[in-house]
Amino acid sequence: MTETAETSASLVRIVEVDGKGRALVSSVPLRAGQIVLRDSPVLLYSALPLLTPPESSKESPNFKYCSHCFRLVSGAQLSCSPCPSCSLSVFCSPRCQSLSLSTSHTLWVCQALKQLQSFPSARLQGSTDLQVQMCFLFAAYNLAIVSPTNFHTLLSLQGDPSLFLNSTETANSTTFLHSLVSSLLLPSVNQDAVAFSFSLELTAALLAKDKLNAFGLMEPFTPDKERSVRAYGIYPRASFFNHDCLPNACRFDYVDGTPADVNNTDIIVRVIHDVPVGREICVSYFPVNLKYAERQRRLKEDYGFICDCDRCKVEANWSDQEEEELEEENFGDENEAAMDEDDDEEMVADEYGGVAEDASDFPHAYFFLEYMCNRENCWGTLAPLPPSDMTPSTVMECNVCGYLRNSNDPLDAGVLK
Ligand SMILES: C[S@@+](CC[C@H](N)C(=O)[O-])C[C@H]1O[C@@H](n2cnc3c(N)ncnc32)[C@H](O)[C@@H]1O
Numbered sequence: 001m002t003e004t005a006e007t008s009a010s011l012v013r014i015v016e017v018d019g020k021g022r023a024l025v026s027s028v029p030l031r032a033g034q035i036v037l038r039d040s041p042v043l044l045y046s047a048l049p050l051l052t053p054p055e056s057s058k059e060s061p062n063f064k065y066c067s068h069c070f071r072l073v074s075g076a077q078l079s080c081s082p083c084p085s086c087s088l089s090v091f092c093s094p095r096c097q098s099l100s101l102s103t104s105h106t107l108w109v110c111q112a113l114k115q116l117q118s119f120p121s122a123r124l125q126g127s128t129d130l131q132v133q134m135c136f137l138f139a140a141y142n143l144a145i146v147s148p149t150n151f152h153t154l155l156s157l158q159g160d161p162s163l164f165l166n167s168t169e170t171a172n173s174t175t176f177l178h179s180l181v182s183s184l185l186l187p188s189v190n191q192d193a194v195a196f197s198f199s200l201e202l203t204a205a206l207l208a209k210d211k212l213n214a215f216g217l218m219e220p221f222t223p224d225k226e227r228s229v230r231a232y233g234i235y236p237r238a239s240f241f242n243h244d245c246l247p248n249a250c251r252f253d254y255v256d257g258t259p260a261d262v263n264n265t266d267i268i269v270r271v272i273h274d275v276p277v278g279r280e281i282c283v284s285y286f287p288v289n290l291k292y293a294e295r296q297r298r299l300k301e302d303y304g305f306i307c308d309c310d311r312c313k314v315e316a317n318w319s320d321q322e323e324e325e326l327e328e329e330n331f332g333d334e335n336e337a338a339m340d341e342d343d344d345e346e347m348v349a350d351e352y353g354g355v356a357e358d359a360s361d362f363p364h365a366y367f368f369l370e371y372m373c374n375r376e377n378c379w380g381t382l383a384p385l386p387p388s389d390m391t392p393s394t395v396m397e398c399n400v401c402g403y404l405r406n407s408n409d410p411l412d413a414g415v416l417k
Helices: 005-009 054-059 076-079 095-103 107-118 128-145 148-155 166-182 202-214 292-303 310-315 320-331 365-369
Strands: 011-017 021-026 035-039 043-046 216-217 229-234 247-251 267-271 382-384 395-398 402-406
Touching: 021 035, 043 128, 107 128, 128 148, 128 166, 128 202, 148 202, 202 229, 202 292, 229 382, 247 382, 267 382, 292 310, 365 382
Parallel strands: none
Antiparallel strands: 011 021, 035 267, 043 229, 216 229, 247 267, 382 395, 395 402
16 A cells, blocks of 8 residues: 555545535545545554453453554463553563653553552443443543643544433433543643643543444454444544445554554555545444444434435335345345346446435345445445556455455355455
């Protein structure tokens, strides 16, 4: 991937779209596979339960990943010692440990973790969700201390405090988390620099920013396990991508990639097919195989909107039976997305990845054939590798399992890596 953040930054621009808020649209015609954005996180935090009893701390799920760069800690590194002070964090290298002291694992974070461990609250211990939210709040308030500018950026993202104060249940857990953070002795922060006053409202606002904008860095893919998240990150520029159930872009990360890569937690967004100038670039906020009702439920509950995309408009009219049949045909067994050869005739892509009018009852069939990974239990999205000299690559990469496939090969022809 040769494009830099600087060159790709000019490929998209931010606009306001009615009913969606800010959005990213293409400033130039884009070629399939082109990188439109590379973004680094302003903060990262573990998605795994924070608290484990001290006697079993070596087996803590958190110790699978470096607490700073979130790489899988493997082989000889398994003997890495946890932070001697809090014993809740582990680092994959002296470099990560040393960097973390001024960034992710400052004295305050370390002491706060230690205090939580020493005086555990039964409510916190009993809820993984609260532990993960607590982890986020540590990272967010720590950001206010180590980088007021990035803290401002976090506050500028979409997300209103009312999201975490509007029902008795959420207000109750927000109040609980806020009082826990309050008890953990935030060091004196230069209030002018960060321009915030520590309050329940602020904690609620931060939780809302996290809920609407965090990207998950997944645990390594295995076909026999559900997809699960190892860490969440806030990527401010990537946060401007809106959702579409038939996305024209998808994001990649290479967290466990080359050991020398110091930007291993960056995310890279590539368009999956050609996109004309002025078109909104959207990603899918979850795997594309989810059914209409499930997608609508998640978008409403997690992101607060009703999706009115082209795919939803079509699927809103499907009967349960039709949905079941199409589910069988497309998402049934591994490799069955190939469908019958006869069906193929109706699925002719136009130049921008859309399909011909006569497929109006299932205009997205082509999408699943072409851009959905057919490995068992993967449901990732495929995008071509970046073009070289604007010549599109024929190699498609899956953004979940990472496999590479030549798009000219039959779907069951196996993989390149
Ligand atoms: C990660 S942010 C995307 C950027 C956001 N539009 C902004 O102004 O910052 C997610 C939020 O954008 C809005 N959004 C995203 N996709 C949408 C869509 N397809 N239709 C309506 N609103 C959408 C929702 O408010 C959602 O909670």
